[in-house]
Amino acid sequence: AQSVAQPEDQVNVAEGNPLTVKCTYSVSGNPYLFWYVQYPNRGLQFLLKYITGDNLVKGSYGFEAEFNKSQTSFHLKKPSALVSDSALYFCAVIKAAGNKLTFGGGTRVLVKP
Amino acid sequence: EADIYQTPRYLVIGTGKKITLECSQTMGHDKMYWYQQDPGMELHLIHYSYGVNSTEKGDLSSESTVSRIRTEHFPLTLESARPSHTSQYLCASSGQYSNQPQHFGDGTRLSIL
Numbered sequence: 001a002q003s004v005a006q007p008e009d010q011v012n013v014a015e016g017n018p019l020t021v022k023c024t025y026s027v028s029g030n031p032y033l034f035w036y037v038q039y040p041n042r043g044l045q046f047l048l049k050y051i052t053g054d055n056l057v058k059g060s061y062g063f064e065a066e067f068n069k070s071q072t073s074f075h076l077k078k079p080s081a082l083v084s085d086s087a088l089y090f091c092a093v094i095k096a097a098g099n100k101l102t103f104g105g106g107t108r109v110l111v112k113p
Numbered sequence: 114e115a116d117i118y119q120t121p122r123y124l125v126i127g128t129g130k131k132i133t134l135e136c137s138q139t140m141g142h143d144k145m146y147w148y149q150q151d152p153g154m155e156l157h158l159i160h161y162s163y164g165v166n167s168t169e170k171g172d173l174s175s176e177s178t179v180s181r182i183r184t185e186h187f188p189l190t191l192e193s194a195r196p197s198h199t200s201q202y203l204c205a206s207s208g209q210y211s212n213q214p215q216h217f218g219d220g221t222r223l224s225i226l
Contacts, residue, residue, distance in 0.1 A: 032212050043117075043203050043217030044156075051212045088154055094211050099163075101215060106154035 002027040004093050004104035012110050019081040021107045023074045023091035030096040033074040035065055038088040038106075047089075050074060061085070081111045116140055119204050119218035127226050132191045134221045136204035142216075143209050145187040149173060150201040150220070162187055194225045 003026045013019050025031060032051055036044040048059025050067040058064045065076045074091060091104040116139040126132060138145065147160040148171075158171030162181040176198070177191050187206075191198055201222050205215040 034214055036214075036217075041219070041222075043119075043205075043219045044215075046214040046216070049212070049214060090156070096211065098211050100158075101211075103156045106156075108154070 002031075002093055002095060002098075002100075002102045004091050004102055006089075006091055006104035006107045008107050009105075010108040010110065012112065013081050015083050015111050015113050016080050019076075019078040019085065019109065019111070021076040021089045021091075021109060023076065023104055025072050025074060025091070025093040027093050027095050029098075032094045032096055033065075033067060034092040034094075034101070035059065035063070035074075035076050036090045036092065037061075038090065040087075044090060047076070081109075083111050083113055085109060086111045117204060117206055117216050117218045119202075119221050121221060122219065123222050123224075125224045125226065126194060128193075128195055130194050132194050132223070134189045134202055134204075134223070136187045136189070136218060137185050138187075138206040138216070139185060140206060140208075140216065141184065142206035143184065144207045145181065146205040146207075146215065147171070147177075147179060147187070147189050148203040148205065149175065150203055152200075156203070160189065194223075196225045199223060199225050 005024045034049045035047040038044045050057045055067045094101045120135045143164045145162045148156045157173035159175040160179040162168045203220045204218045207215040
């Protein structure tokens with residue numbers, strides 16, 4: 001079985017400050033990890049993924065994520081948050097060569113001016 | 114932007130009506146998915162398809178049915194709508210490999226009176 005945990009329902013951050021959204025996972029075998037963002041009344045948008053190689057992955061809109069195998073984590077980060085980053089963020093995992101993508105419960109990010 | 118379209122975007126309808134939610138993609142993806150999203154954010158996989166004439170039930174039991182007669186089209190049908198079916202429904206598609214991200218439509222927000 002595979003699972004994803006996003007321990008924070010909501011993250012509040014001031015504009016210009018660093019943003020971190022936490023994600024830990026459990027999967028047998030090598031994981032493929034994804035981050036998605038959902039704006040109000042929209043579907044999920046792909047931000048970035050980790051497949052193999054460099055543990056630091058860079059994605060859209062200035063986001064990056066660090067894969068940590070020993071801690072089974074894939075935290076999403078942005079050095080300087082914008083008000084427009086306020087949205088729902090979902091982490092997801094699939095086993096390499098697997099069929100089913102498992103999503104975390106989501107984290108709401110609120111960036112205050 | 115991914116080319117996956119859902120119609121209608123919003124639907125308010127009475128109990129007992131038959132409803133079909135449309136989903137089409139122009140990317141030639143073999144894999145397609147339907148998710149139900151709670152007001153509390155969490156995504157639940159209710160149906161998926163790995164190709165034409167292939168459909169499977171997802172993790173969350175649903176009274177809806179799906180069909181996949183054409184690669185690009187994956188409609189979801191509720192034969193007799195009930196208030197418990199009120200939710201947001203998201204359609205997604207992906208390429209054949211597990212390291213490829215899913216692309217989402219903007220969803221249908223369904224309200225059953």
